[in-house]
Amino acid sequence: MTHPFFTAHADTLNRALTAIAERTYWSAYPESPSPRVYGETAAADGQAAYQAHLGVRFAIDQPGAGDWVSTERSPFGVELNVSYPHSSVDALVDAASAALPGWRDAGPQTRVGVCLEVLHRIHQRIFELANAVQFTTGQAFVMAFQAGGAHALDRALEAVAYAYAEQTRHTATARWEKPAGKGDPLVMNKTFHVVPRGVALVIGCRTFPTWNSYPGLFASLATGNPVIVKPHPGAVLPLALTVQIAREVLAEAGFDPNLVTLAAEAPGEGIASALATRPEIKIVDFTGSTEYGDWLEDHARQAQVYTEKAGLNAIIIDSTDDFAGLCRNLAFTLSLYSGQMCTTSQNIFIPSAGIATPDGVKTFDEVAAGITGAVAKLTGDAARAVELIGAIGDERVLERIEAAGKTGETLLDSKALEHPAFPDAVVRTPVIVKLGADADAVYGDEWFGPITFLIATDDTEQSIALFRKTVGAKGGLTAGVYSTDESVLDAVERAAIDVGVHLSCNLTGGVFVNQSAAFSDFHGSGANAAANAALTDGAYVANRFRIVQSRR
Template identity: 30%
Template sequence: MNARKLKAWRAQHAPMLEAASEAVRTRRPYSPFSDELADYDRAQVEQGESRFRRLLDAPLHTTPQVSTEPDQRWAGSERSPYGFDLGIRYRVEDFSQLASRAEVAKRKWQQLNIELRCALLCEVIARLQDDTFLFAQVGMHTSGHGLFMGFHANAVHAQARALESVAHVLAVAREMSCQFEAPMMERQGSCQRLSRQFATMPVGLSLVYAGQVVPTWGAYPGLFASLAAGCPVVVIGHDQAVLPMALTVKVLKAACAQVGVPHDIVNLFHSNDPAAYRQAALHPDVRLIDYMGGAEFGSWLRQHAWQARVMTQQSAQTPVFLHSTSDYDGMLENLAFGLCSFSAQLCTSPQTLYVLPEGIRVVDGVVSVAQFERDLVERVEQVLARFPCARELLGALVAPQSLAEIRACESARFARVLRHAETVHDPDYPHACIVTPSLIAVREGFASSVEHYGREIRGPVSFLVQPPDLRALLAELRTIGQHHGALGLGLYTVDAGVEHAMRQVSQEMGALLSINFCKNFYISQCAVFTDIHGGGTGAAANVTYGAPDYYHARLRMTEQRKLL
């Protein structure tokens, strides 16, 4: 093992890790890398695209030593949401063999002290930052991002999320580790001295299932937290978003190989048999499972993978209550952009807008529900008009059935359509499904339709609902949180009583409450190092990114005593 190189990395990345550790301690926002495109050279953007193109229609090797075994099997079926096959193939291996190799690699990995493990992972994060615009392109063509969205969600913000996990695990390990000597008096005997040593050990093999919408942002917290804790990791990418996780595993393996750490500490598991992904979760060596994705598979994992600690964040929607505001124009701007951005495919995008029948109180009176409907539609049109290239704002739909689902909502009995979703032709990507927002008012008398609009509908559709009063609204929000899932909750009000009531219900739901977000800080945004993600309650999540338990779960405490 190249201890000199590891120590050099520790010294090189110490300022970044110290800043991250301080941010973790204080919960203050911290951005290790700029998220402004203007701060990067245009040539980097172009190189990212050319590097992505070179990956197409070829096998992708994640290991540093490319083997050419004659019986190797390869598979891959990714298709860009912008309308072409990637043609990238990944090695198919037996999961039991990966688990066995991981167990061997773990013995050497956990022998590294936590400081050196974190140094190696910081080096990996720095290399991922060098690959930012490759990952931005990959985000476009596996997750339907626009370039700016890919730059943020699949690159710099995901890298920050990785560093956040490393800093958290380092803090937990330091907290749980100590060594001291102390006197011990046994009845009337003589005083003796006892040494005690408390240390941490990894809990075991970690399995990380990545989603499609924000694969790196969603998977990096579990991946880097487990590795920092000393756990070996097997990564399973979404079948349409394998590439971002394969590239991440490749960077991790290359750094490990460079310093003599067994690169089997992390592996990619890919199969052409979907049942193999369920069987992997049931392997007796798997002790941790991180999952971000749809509710069906998340529920299956929690019901069947009893040998592992299963941590899921799954289907959710974000309701918004518009009660009153001192900045009506800023509120409109914020909502309209949120409804358009990335075609509202994030679980934190505003989906259900609640307005009481008496309308929205503003500085100089009241805006009626009918007026608000007209104003919101007009503002959506204005936001769309600012982007000559619609895909930069809207991205492309990742789920082929999304448009059909939106059309079904528009034609439902409860729907009064304020704005129909429209497909947009992109000359650069003529086969992409790019869709503008659909705005639907729920007709009075269709209270049972909460079964339709209360669930997550991935795509640009939102519902305007008029509950009869505040009490009915709060009851419906509790139902959505418990049975359908909500990770976020928006509120616009200048009334302290309304704010207090919504604070209470958001805590019960385990939803991140965003109050009076106007202009250009959006309800869907989650600032790394300060905001949590997932409330650990209700249908949406049983774990919280950024909460202590998320990191403690990967370590166990050990004690050794010696009579001196």
């Protein structure tokens, strides 16, 4: 009775189950968009498939769809004009609720098989998806392909593997025999049903519509919960494609396609709040602002709410045995996708007296010059720069860049670049500002975007104290430290444990503090204010279902 989709992907699942325990390097979906990996025509075919969506109504059947909505504006300045069916909250919730029992009763194995087939088919359309991610988010193509495609699929698979492990950690049936003295033993046959919590809601973000949504989406779906996907109005297409594929696979497997629906909204409609507070909604996954994440936690009390919010990602520079590597590594992190990652470092603490390097002490200004120089070099040539920094879709990021320059001494000015291929693209290079340690009213808040503060401290001890204070108060998703002194590394590691933030030490090569590897690194910890859960661990899936038993 094993479902053919489960059989087809059993090896992948087993490898993933090993990976989440061992946490060494593994990936299921190749991250290189090279023709050698994906074939000579894959890129062009995918681009054409993407372009076929532009200017037309998206081909998806939806419950209770009336009018159509079109809300996307590309950071690259190109026209998208894709229209999506506009369903009512009632229709979405009712359709999801009606779909639940059949999916619940299918059991973990079949559900996981269906989820893995969905991932497989998304992967078959990865170039189409990457284009959709690129032109909605403003990511450069390679990043969109990797973070929005391959890595998002890896994270989804990781969530499905946890969901499978968690649902099958107990036997599904058991014969219980209790000795009863000289008499016959007491015997009961027991069945343990996996029961989903209810209908799940995934609220996507603009910058990472797939990567940040897939873990919650697939963790909920694999554990039996119908999922309503509410994309950010600026980045609908990547999730519309995802929903389209999920519905296609579900229908093919004989399930109600309304197990996965799209909640596209009209401008200013606020459909997320209306959905999140419906009594039928029992799980909410959200990535976005602290303000709205807090609102969801306070108001969607009937649901288990998973939030990833803002934070203060920090770097402590104490000393290094590879100053050039430090500068190159940080410059990449600060420039990638114009700092529009929840993992981008914002606050870099550097002793005013400078740091020890193999060439002797570098003063604060020399360290700052090294970092700003490396960023300037990376972003100096527009044609090369745009493939790294991408484009900016959110007006508020531009406003913050302006405002940041007025908070202290600007060490590197943000420049507008002309995109060689897309003349209307909004492209800005990073701004880097020097602040004193006492300017915590500035660096104590998140400045999302290509904005970096170099903060002059009395010494590394003060750097660690400020790191504890800022991340302790506002949370953070990533932290980094550079030191040749084991005792400093240990002290920062202890501080990171205390404030619950993942720490990277002495990154000078091809691993970056703002990137986490599926199946090995955890994203977020749930141990500070930046997120109330980690992607992806046992706690992230265990509460998405319950066990209800019967014994006869």
